[in-house]
Amino acid sequence: MDRLLGRTALVTGAARGLGAQIVKRFAEEGAHVIVNDLNIAAAKETATKYGGDAFACDVSDSGDVDRMFKEIASRKMEVDVLVNNAGISGLEGDNQAEERVKKSVMIAEAAIKGELPEIDPPILEATDAAWSKMLAVHLNGTFFCSRAFVRNLRKNGSKPETEPAVINMGSIMGTSGGAGSGAYCAAKAGILGLTRSLARELAPYQIRVNAIAPGYIHTDMTSPMAEMFPLLMAQTPQGRLGEPDDIAWAAVYLASYEAKFVTGQTLSPNGGWYMSQ
Numbered sequence: 001m002d003r004l005l006g007r008t009a010l011v012t013g014a015a016r017g018l019g020a021q022i023v024k025r026f027a028e029e030g031a032h033v034i035v036n037d038l039n040i041a042a043a044k045e046t047a048t049k050y051g052g053d054a055f056a057c058d059v060s061d062s063g064d065v066d067r068m069f070k071e072i073a074s075r076k077m078e079v080d081v082l083v084n085n086a087g088i089s090g091l092e093g094d095n096q097a098e099e100r101v102k103k104s105v106m107i108a109e110a111a112i113k114g115e116l117p118e119i120d121p122p123i124l125e126a127t128d129a130a131w132s133k134m135l136a137v138h139l140n141g142t143f144f145c146s147r148a149f150v151r152n153l154r155k156n157g158s159k160p161e162t163e164p165a166v167i168n169m170g171s172i173m174g175t176s177g178g179a180g181s182g183a184y185c186a187a188k189a190g191i192l193g194l195t196r197s198l199a200r201e202l203a204p205y206q207i208r209v210n211a212i213a214p215g216y217i218h219t220d221m222t223s224p225m226a227e228m229f230p231l232l233m234a235q236t237p238q239g240r241l242g243e244p245d246d247i248a249w250a251a252v253y254l255a256s257y258e259a260k261f262v263t264g265q266t267l268s269p270n271g272g273w274y275m276s277q
C-alpha cells in the first residue's frame with residue numbers, strides 16, 4: 001500500500017482492459033489517477049470509481065495530445081507517471097475478424113504438421129490504411145504522449161521517491177513476431193526501441209523509461225481470438241492466459257521507488273510463453 005502516494009499518473013487507453021486495471025492498482029497504491037481514452041463516457045466511469053479525472057484524446061493525433069496535457073496542467077495537475085497503454089488489435093469493427101483469426105490458426109496448424117498452408121499469406125490482404133493506423137496509435141501515440149509528458153514536467157527536479165517514470169505497453173509480439181500481425185508486431189518492436197532510446201536520453205534528467213511486454217491476456221481486445229486460446233495455452237509453460245492484474249502489478253513496480261535502478265528494461269509477464277526480451 002501507498003507505494004505511489006503523492007504521484008499523479010496518466011494512463012492512456014484506460015477506460016477498460018489493462019489500462020483500467022492499472023488505474024485501479026495505482027489508485028490503491030495512493031496515486032491520483034488520470035484516465036485517458038477515446039471513449040470518454042467509459043473513461044469517466046473508470047475515473048469516478050477510483051477518485052480520478054478523465055480526459056478524452058486520440059493519442060495518434062499530436063495536436064489532441066498537446067491539448068490534453070495543457071488542459072491537465074491548467075487544472076493544476078502535474079503528471080509524473082505516464083503509462084502509454086492505448087492500443088488496438090486491428091480487429092476492432094472488422095466483420096472479417098473471426099475469419100482472420102481462423103486463418104491464423106489454420107496457418108499455425110499447417111506449420112506444426114509441416115504442411116503448406118492452403119491459404120495465401122495474410123500480408124497479401126493487409127492494406128496501407130490498416131498498416132498506418134496501427135503504427136499511428138501505438139508508436140506515434142507513445143512518442144506524442146512521451147514528448148508532451150517531458151515538456152510538461154516541472155523543471156526544478158524531484159526527490160528520488162517521486163522520480164518521473166514512463167511505462168510503455170509493448171507486447172511479446174514485439175520480439176517474437178506473430179504470423180498475420182505484421183503491423184502490430186512492428187509497432188510494438190518500435191515501442192521497445194523508443195523505450196531504450198528515451199531511457200538513455202532521459203536518465204540524466206532523472207526520468208526512468210521502461211516497457212511492459214505482456215503475453216496473451218484476457219481482455220476485450222483478445223476476446224475475438226478465442227479460437228486461438230487452446231493453442232496459446234498449450235504453448236505456455238504456466239498453462240493459462242494472463243489476467244489484467246498480472247500486468248497491473250508490473251506497472252505498479254515500474255512506477256514505484258522500488259524500481260529506482262531500473263530503466264530501459266522490458267518486463268514481460270507472459271506465463272513463460274516467451275523467455276527473453
Ligand SMILES: NC(=O)c1ccc[n+]([C@@H]2O[C@H](COP(=O)([O-])OP(=O)(O)OC[C@H]3O[C@@H](n4cnc5c(N)ncnc54)[C@H](O)[C@@H]3O)[C@@H](O)[C@H]2O)c1
Pocket residue numbers: 012013014015016017018019036037038039057058059060085086087088137141169170171172213214215216217218219220221222
Ligand atoms: N490483451 C493482451 O493480450 C495484450 C497483450 C500485449 C499487449 N497488449 C497491449 O496492451 C494495451 C491495452 O490492451 P487491452 O487488451 O487492454 O485492450 P482494450 O481494447 O481492452 O483497451 C484498449 C483501450 O484503448 C483505447 N484506445 C484505442 N485507441 C485509442 C486512441 N487512439 N487514443 C486513446 N485511446 C485509445 C480503447 O478505446 C480502449 O479503451 C494495448 O497497447 C495492447 O496492444 C495487450
